[in-house]
Amino acid sequence: MAVVFERPKSLKETKFHYCPGCHHGIIHRLVAEVIDELKLQEKTIAILPVGCAVLGYEYFDVDCIEAAHGRAPAVATGVKRCRPETFVFTYQGDGDLASIGTAEIIHAAARGENISVIYVNNAIYGMTGGQMAPTTLLGQKTTTSPQGRKAELTGYPLRVCEMLATLQGVTYLERTSVHDPKHVRKTKKAIKEAFQVQLAGKGFALVEVLSACPTNWRMSPERALDFVKNQMINYYPLGVFKSLEEVE
Amino acid sequence: MQKRKVIFQEDLCKGCELCKIACPRGIIKMADYINTMGYHPAQLSEPEKCSGCLSCALMCPDVVIRVERGGVA
Numbered sequence: 154m155a156v157v158f159e160r161p162k163s164l165k166e167t168k169f170h171y172c173p174g175c176h177h178g179i180i181h182r183l184v185a186e187v188i189d190e191l192k193l194q195e196k197t198i199a200i201l202p203v204g205c206a207v208l209g210y211e212y213f214d215v216d217c218i219e220a221a222h223g224r225a226p227a228v229a230t231g232v233k234r235c236r237p238e239t240f241v242f243t244y245q246g247d248g249d250l251a252s253i254g255t256a257e258i259i260h261a262a263a264r265g266e267n268i269s270v271i272y273v274n275n276a277i278y279g280m281t282g283g284q285m286a287p288t289t290l291l292g293q294k295t296t297t298s299p300q301g302r303k304a305e306l307t308g309y310p311l312r313v314c315e316m317l318a319t320l321q322g323v324t325y326l327e328r329t330s331v332h333d334p335k336h337v338r339k340t341k342k343a344i345k346e347a348f349q350v351q352l353a354g355k356g357f358a359l360v361e362v363l364s365a366c367p368t369n370w371r372m373s374p375e376r377a378l379d380f381v382k383n384q385m386i387n388y389y390p391l392g393v394f395k396s397l398e399e400v401e
Numbered sequence: 402m403q404k405r406k407v408i409f410q411e412d413l414c415k416g417c418e419l420c421k422i423a424c425p426r427g428i429i430k431m432a433d434y435i436n437t438m439g440y441h442p443a444q445l446s447e448p449e450k451c452s453g454c455l456s457c458a459l460m461c462p463d464v465v466i467r468v469e470r471g472g473v474a
């Protein structure tokens with residue numbers, strides 16, 4: 154009997170600890186599928202974040218390094234420069250990448266490091282119990298913005314792709330979402346594209362994936378899908394911000 | 402086209418219903434019993450109506466679903 158869909162080889166059998174309906178699981182699976190399809194399992198070194206994906210080394214069946222909070226792009230830089238024959242990607246949340254790790258991601262991008270970044274933007278600090286992130290939408294309620302985020306007090310949400318698109322060192326940038334099957338397929342394509350940029354030695358690539366955190370958004374997984382579709386995409390438009398063709 | 406068979410590994414399911422929402426034919430329902438984690442797992446209510454489109458498998462955040470071709474659906 155032919156198998157049409159199954160657990161990718163690069164994903165261990167271990168049960169995810171993620172909350173019901175959390176999109177981290179979908180994104181993990183897509184990354185593992187692409188690693189399998191590009192036959193990268195043996196040469197991959199994953200750099201994991203602090204955040205809910207901190208236990209990623211329990212799930213990805215590849216070599217892994219756990220970076221200090223926000224420092225994954227710096228660790229990835231070191232690994233890739235010392236071992237250029239390896240395939241190196243970071244997997245980071247928005248608290249990790251766009252808050253404490255803002256400097257690291259900007260400078261890795263500006264240097265055009267030959268690494269791939271999977272940036273999971275769920276507009277909140279999931280792991281620590283739902284505090285406001287720099288990416289939290291205006292009006293969005295979190296434990297540290299109980300009346301909803303206000304621009305007068307905490308400014309405006311950070312659009313990472315738009316910001317990095319201004320940097321010459323960047324080769325590939327795309328923002329996607331996984332709120333329905335069509336967008337899941339598109340996200341996988343984007344991840345593949347980003348990984349191929351590194352394999353071709355063409356420099357820095359980042360895929361931002363809009364992701365739901367039903368638990369800390371205080372929503373059912375179903376309502377969280379609607380929040381991504383109707384609120385997040387409004388502020389964080391999907392699309393390719395920079396591609397190899399443009400750079401060449 | 403050969404029939405596709407959708408298999409749910411029930412003990413991995415957290416009952417989030419993302420597969421149920423994604424199914425274009427509306428044939429996924431949550432079991433009335435609970436699994437080892439205490440969730441109502443997803444299952445196919447009318448397997449003969451399944452087109453094998455993979456929507457459920459693509460959305461499942463816990464890799465519960467496996468799809469095979471050539472089985473009796």
Ligand SMILES: Cc1ncc(C[n+]2csc(CCOP(=O)(O)OP(=O)(O)O)c2C)c(N)n1
Pocket residue numbers: 203204205206222245246247248249250253275277278279280281286366
């Ligand atoms: C140096 C340091 N500062 C703060 C923390 C606390 N902390 C742990 S996870 C986290 C934020 C995680 O949010 P995000 O990156 O968005 O990931 P998510 O959990 O939402 O997937 C923070 C602030 C820490 N572990 N280390």
Ligand code: SF4
Pocket residue numbers: 170171172174175176177205275279280365366367368369
């Ligand atoms: S707290 Fe949010 S991001 Fe973390 S596992 Fe739960 S749903 Fe996912």
